[in-house]
Amino acid sequence: MNKIIVISDIDGCLTDGGLYYTADGKVMKKFGVGDHEGVKLLRKNNIDILFITADKTGYPIVKRRIDDMKCDLVVVNEIERLDFIKEYVKEYEQVVFFGDGLGDANVKSKIPEIYFITPRNARNEAKYVSDYITENKGSEGAFLDLAIHVSWKTNTYYNKLYE
Numbered sequence: 001m002n003k004i005i006v007i008s009d010i011d012g013c014l015t016d017g018g019l020y021y022t023a024d025g026k027v028m029k030k031f032g033v034g035d036h037e038g039v040k041l042l043r044k045n046n047i048d049i050l051f052i053t054a055d056k057t058g059y060p061i062v063k064r065r066i067d068d069m070k071c072d073l074v075v076v077n078e079i080e081r082l083d084f085i086k087e088y089v090k091e092y093e094q095v096v097f098f099g100d101g102l103g104d105a106n107v108k109s110k111i112p113e114i115y116f117i118t119p120r121n122a123r124n125e126a127k128y129v130s131d132y133i134t135e136n137k138g139s140e141g142a143f144l145d146l147a148i149h150v151s152w153k154t155n156t157y158y159n160k161l162y163e
Contacts, residue, residue, distance in 0.1 A: 004094045004154060005048040007085060008143065010062050010073075011055055012100035013119050016139040019058070029061050032139045038147030039069045045151045048092075052076045052084070078103030082110055089113065096150055100138065105129050115153075117146050 011017050014035055020028040042049055051066050053059065054077040066073040076084045078101070085107055088095050096115045097107060100122035108116040108129045118130040119142035127133055134145035 003048075003092050004046075004096065004150070005050060005088055005092045006042060006096045006098065006146065006150060007050045007052060007088060008098040008146070009100060009104060010051055010053040010066075011058075011138075012121065013098050013138045014051070014065070014143055016137065017100070017121065027058055027061065029058060029065075030139045031065050032141050032143070034141040035143035036069050038144035039071060041144075041147040041151055045154065047150060047154070050074065050088075052081070054078055082107050085111060085114065094154075096146070098143070098146055100126055102126070115150075117149070119145075 008014065014031055015029045018030065020030070022028065039049060049071050051071055051073045053062050053073065053075055055062065056075060059075065063073055081103055085095065085097060089111060094115060096117060097104070098117045099107065100119055102123060102125055105123065105126040108114060115131050116129060117132045117134065118126045119134050119136070119138040121137040132149055134142040136142045136145050
């Protein structure tokens with residue numbers, strides 16, 4: 001079987017990309033509950049998952065959500081993403097990258113062999129070079145859309161969806 005990894009950005013892909021401040025200055029982020037189903041589906045299909053973020057300020061919030069899903073999280077800024085993802089291209093037969101911004105579009109343009117997925121709410125520049133655009137927006141099920149699509153594309157979806 002192919003060795004596949006999904007590398008997903010957080011802000012704009014698992015969240016709506018917004019930062020919410022309370023009156024006492026606390027920052028909050030909105031995550032979708034259905035995305036955990038996507039993690040489960042990818043795992044059932046033996047697809048590796050890695051989450052990345054450039055947001056050092058919101059890291060504790062993001063880390064808590066990713067820990068809840070029992071996944072790994074790495075801080076990788078937009079400038080480092082190209083070289084970071086190139087290393088996974090060497091290790092995996094297929095790299096699926098889920099991103100929404102200008103830097104993510106640059107990664108796809110420089111590494112055309114990756115399979116690039118964007119959420120519905122991505123920047124137009126990212127959607128333009130995307131291989132697939134999810135039906136839903138970040139924080140509204142986009143990661144689950146990705147998981148269903150990737151599982152279907154790798155011919156594992158029908159065998160492992162409900163096991």
